[in-house]
Amino acid sequence: xxxxxxxxxxxxxxxxxxxxxxxxxxxxxxxxxxxxxxxxxxxxxxxxxxxxxxxxxxxxxxxxxxxxxxxxxxxxxxxxxxxxxxxxxxxxxxxxxxxxxxxxxxxxxxxxxxxxxxxxxxxxxxxxxxxxxxxxxxxxxxxxxxxxxxxxxxxxxxxxxxxxxxxxxxxxxxxxxxxxxxxxxxxxxxxxxxxxxxxxxxxxxxxxxxxxxxxxxxxxxxxxxxxxxxxxxxxxxxxxxxxx
Ligand code: 5HY
Numbered sequence: 001x002x003x004x005x006x007x008x009x010x011x012x013x014x015x016x017x018x019x020x021x022x023x024x025x026x027x028x029x030x031x032x033x034x035x036x037x038x039x040x041x042x043x044x045x046x047x048x049x050x051x052x053x054x055x056x057x058x059x060x061x062x063x064x065x066x067x068x069x070x071x072x073x074x075x076x077x078x079x080x081x082x083x084x085x086x087x088x089x090x091x092x093x094x095x096x097x098x099x100x101x102x103x104x105x106x107x108x109x110x111x112x113x114x115x116x117x118x119x120x121x122x123x124x125x126x127x128x129x130x131x132x133x134x135x136x137x138x139x140x141x142x143x144x145x146x147x148x149x150x151x152x153x154x155x156x157x158x159x160x161x162x163x164x165x166x167x168x169x170x171x172x173x174x175x176x177x178x179x180x181x182x183x184x185x186x187x188x189x190x191x192x193x194x195x196x197x198x199x200x201x202x203x204x205x206x207x208x209x210x211x212x213x214x215x216x217x218x219x220x221x222x223x224x225x226x227x228x229x230x231x232x233x234x235x236x237x238x239x240x241x242x243x244x
Contacts, residue, residue, distance in 0.1 A: 001027075001029055001030045001031070001070045001071070001210065001213055001214075002030075002031045002033060002067075002068070002069050002070050003022070003026070003030060003031070003032055003033070003069065003070060003071045003072065003073065003206060003209050003210070003213075004033045004034075004035065004060065004061075004064045004067075004069045004071075004072050004073070005018060005019060005022045005032055005033065005034045005035070005072075005073045005075055005202065005205075005206065006035055006036065006037075006057055006060045006061075006072060006073065006074055006075060007034070007035070007036040007075050007076070007181060008036070008037065008040065008044060008050075008053040008054075008056065008057050008074060008075070008076040008080050008081075009036065009040065009041055009042055009043050009044050009049075009053065009076065009147070010036050010037060010038075010039070010040045010041065010042055010056075011036070011042050011043060011148060011151065012036070013151050014036075014147075014148075014150070014151060014181065014182045015034055015035065015036045016034070017182065017184055017185050018034060018075045018181050018182075018184050018202050019032060019034025020184075020185070021184035021185060021187075021200060021202045021203055022034060022073065022075075022202055022203065022206045024203065025203040025206055025207055026206055026210070027210055030206075030210055032206070033064075033069070035060055036056070037053070037055075037056020037057065037059060037060060038056070038059075039055075039056055040052055040053045040055075040056040041053060042148065043146065043147035043148050044076050044078060044080065044147065045116070045117050045119065045120060045146065045147055046117075046119055046120060046123070047123070050076075050078045050080040050123070051080075053076070053080045053081070054080050054081035054084065055237070057074060057080055057081040057085060058081055058084055058085060058088060058240070059239070059240075060072075061085045061088045061089050061093070062088060062239070062240065064089070064091075065088065065089060065090065065091070069089075069091055070091055070209075070213045071091045071092045071093070071094075071209035071210070071212065071213045072085065072089060072091060072092070072093040072094070072209070073093075073094055073095075073096065073099075073202065073205040073206060073209060074093065074094070074095045074096065075096050075181040075184075075201075075202050075205070076095075076096065076181050077096060077097045077115060077120075077123075077124065077127075077179045077180050077181065077201065078097065078120070078123050078124075078127070079095025079096070079097045079098055079127060080095075082095040082098070083225070086219045086225045087219075087225050087226065087227060087228050088227070088228065089218075089219050090218045090219060090221065091213065091218050091219065092208075092209050092212040092213060092217060092218055092219055093219060094205040094208050094209055095201075095205070096181055096200075096201025096202055096204070096205050097124070097127045097131075097179070097201060098127070098131050099201050099204040099205035099208050100177045100178070100199045100200070100201030100204050100205075101127070101128065101131050101133045101136070101137070101177060102131070102133075102204075102208075103199055103201075103204040103208075104136065104175045104177050104197075104199050105133060105136045107174070107175055107197055108136075108173070108174030108175040108197070109136065109174060110136060110137075110138040110171070110172055110173045110174055110175075111136055111137060111138065111173050111174065111175040111176060111177050111199075112137070112138050112139045112140070112141060112167035112171045112173040112176055112177070113128075113137065113139070113140045113141065113176075113177045113178075113179045114141045114142070114143065114160055114163045114164055114167065114176055114177070114178060114179055114183075115140065115141070115142050115143075115178075115179025115180055116142060116143060116144075116145060116146065116147050116149075116150070116179065116180050116182075117142060117144060117145070117146065117147070118142045118144045120142070120179075121140050121142055124140050124179055125140055128140070138167075138171040138172060138173045139167060139170075139171040139173070140179075141163045141166065141167055141171075142163075142179075143156060143159035143160055143163055145159055147180060147182055148182075150180065150182035150183060151182065157186060160178070160183060160186055160190070161190065161193070161194075164176050164190055164194055164196075164198065165194070168194065168196060173196075174196070174197070175196060175197040175198070175199060176190070176194075176196060176197070176198045176199065177199045177201070178190075178198060178199065178200050178201070181201070181202060183200065184200045184201075184202040184203070186198070186200070187199060187200035187203070227242070227244070228242050229242070230242045230243050230244060
């Protein structure tokens with residue numbers, strides 16, 4: 001089985017971290033192909049960055065379908081381009097936010113989210129609402145540090161730990177969802193330190209894709225997630241022209 005794990009931002013060190021987290025949980029028969037788009041923002045910190053990242057995500061999905069991937073993970077907590085990617089793919093496509101929230105809902109009656117910049121809180125809340133997780137999500141917390149601060153050392157890691165402590169003390173949560181692909185390496189040490197399940201959406205999404213693909217369940221091409229209708233795409237998007 002081959003699963004393509006896409007970091008929608010273009011920071012190679014974060015892609016490597018995400019890839020390592022995916023490989024750490026992948027079954028022996030699963031090959032992880034970690035990548036990021038050739039073009040796009042170095043970090044995704046709001047609606048503008050998310051919009052810019054979607055074309056790169058879709059290009060990776062397009063190439064993955066040619067390469068015969070058995071599934072995909074979109075490894076950014078905003079799940080950018082998730083439904084568009086599902087239209088393009090026959091294989092299952094999971095976003096780390098949706099995967100992590102569902103996993104949390106299987107093991108606790110209440111989870112808190114710890115994510116990066118305060119300005120992305122609304123994006124996370126919109127996903128909680130869209131995924132039907134309002135009754136499970138106790139609180140969305142932010143460290144209010146840039147996404148790339150997770151790449152250069154302990155300030156961000158300390159801030160995540162402190163916010164997790166506050167969540168446990170104040171939110172009545174039974175689990176914590178890490179709200180950034182760049183936090184993927186923190187889940188295991190934080191779970192150990194805090195004595196509470198801390199969920200990394202990268203690992204969860206990989207296992208969910210393995211399960212779906214193993215059951216022969218790909219993205220349904222009947223209805224809303226059918227392949228995009230045929231039409232020319234002009235200019236720099238010409239590679240996305242669909243004729244079938
Ligand atoms: C992520 N941004 O997971 C999100 C985190 C966020 O570049 N990778 C990013 O705060 O939305």
